[in-house]
Amino acid sequence: DIQMTQSPSSLSASVGDRVTITCRASQSISSQLNWYQQKPGKAPKLLIYAASTLQSGVPSRFSGSGSGTDFTLTISSLQPEDFATYYCQQSYHSPRTFGQGTKVQIK
Amino acid sequence: QVQLQESGPGLVKPSETLSLTCTVSGGSVSSGSHYWSWIRQPPGMGLECIGFIYYSGTTNYNPSLKSRVTISVDTSKNQFSLKLSSVTAADTAVYYCAREQIVGPTGGYYYYYMDVWGEGTTVTVSS
Numbered sequence: 640d641i642q643m644t645q646s647p648s649s650l651s652a653s654v655g656d657r658v659t660i661t662c663r664a665s666q667s668i669s670s671q672l673n674w675y676q677q678k679p680g681k682a683p684k685l686l687i688y689a690a691s692t693l694q695s696g697v698p699s700r701f702s703g704s705g706s707g708t709d710f711t712l713t714i715s716s717l718q719p720e721d722f723a724t725y726y727c728q729q730s731y732h733s734p735r736t737f738g739q740g741t742k743v744q745i746k
Numbered sequence: 747q748v749q750l751q752e753s754g755p756g757l758v759k760p761s762e763t764l765s766l767t768c769t770v771s772g773g774s775v776s777s778g779s780h781y782w783s784w785i786r787q788p789p790g791m792g793l794e795c796i797g798f799i800y801y802s803g804t805t806n807y808n809p810s811l812k813s814r815v816t817i818s819v820d821t822s823k824n825q826f827s828l829k830l831s832s833v834t835a836a837d838t839a840v841y842y843c844a845r846e847q848i849v850g851p852t853g854g855y856y857y858y859y860m861d862v863w864g865e866g867t868t869v870t871v872s873s
Contacts, residue, residue, distance in 0.1 A: 640809075673859045682842055682866050683793065688859035689849075726793060730846075730858035734808040735783075735795040 641665050641729050645738035651746040658714040660741045662727035667707045671731035674703055674712045677740075678723045686725075687712065717743070748773035750843050750864035758837075758871050764830040768843030768864060775824050776801045781846040782826045783860060784817060786839040794839075798846060799826055833871045840866040 642665035652658050662672065670690040675683035685694045687703035690710055700715045714721055722745055727738040754766035768782070775782055783798040797807035799817045807815045816829040830837060843864045850856035 669855060671855070671857065675860075682844075682863035683860075684863070685859055685861050688847075688861075689852075689857045694859075694861065728793075728860075733795075733806045734797070734810075735858075737793040737795075739792050 640734060641668060641732055641736050643727055643729055643736050643738040645725075645727055645741050647741060648739065649742040649744060651744045652717050653746045654717055654719055656717045656746075658717050658721075658743060660712045660725055660727075660743075662705075662710045662712070662738050664708045664710075664729055664731075668729045668731035670706050671729055672703075672705065672710045673728045673730060674701075675726045675728065675737075676721075676723045677726065683726060714743075748845060748862050750845065750862055752841060752843050752864045752867040754867060754869070756868055756870060758833055758869060759873050760834055760871055761832055764828070764833050764837060764841075764869055764871075766828045766841055766843075766867065766869070768826050768828075770824045770826075770845075773845075774821075775819055775826055776821045779848050781806075781848065781858070782817075782819065783844045783846050784828045785842045785844055785860075786837075787842070787866075788836075788839045796828065796830075796841075835871050838869065838871045840868050842866045 644663045672690045674687040677683040691703045724740045724742045749771045751769045758764045781798040784796040799805045814831045819826040844860040845862040
């Protein structure tokens with residue numbers, strides 16, 4: 640299986656901050672990388688697919704970059720509704736695998 | 747818009763078989779542009795893909811669960827289902843069904859992403 644490692648595991652930030660989450664794959668996955676947001680008690684929500692394509696309806700403050708093994712999710716100006724857990728997921732090989740998650744908390 | 751809804755028992759006894767169904771509305775499981783997936787999340791933990799099925803019946807299972815998993819599709823009912831046998835407490839989780847979009851080829855690649863999810867159903871394994 641392809642292992643996905645996110646960092647940090649958690650972070651504290653303030654509204655308006657720029658936040659960056661990184662995801663590293665154990666082997667090259669081209670651009671086959673997706674990002675999801677999950678709030679407590681809710682299903683994950685797709686934010687970005689193919690490493691950098693914003694899903695329809697997702698605010699433009701979210702962006703993704705990277706290819707190969709190293710990827711980044713950036714929130715340009717953190718909003719109150721962005722406090723959640725974020726997961727990366729590779730779709731290069733089966734089984735699809737997720738990172739362990741990054742919890743974004745209020746400072 | 748497409749919606750998915752999981753259904754099934756919330757409590758399963760150890761060694762028995764967990765059975766869940768995902769009903770698709772506003773779309774069709776017979777679409778050639780999608781896989782239909784099951785994902786689970788143990789309490790306080792991360793997400794694990796169980797497997798997926800194509801409308802033709804082709805399946806792909808996580809090797810860690812393959813010996814215990816069966817995913818099937820019923821196009822007449824617009825549903826797909828999960829069976830997980832010989833369950834233990836480690837199978838206690840929220841189980842999600844999801845639609846995996848297939849896009850491409852773009853630049854020689856197909857891209858896959860889970861764009862529609864059910865709300866999830868909690869399954870507890872306990873006697």
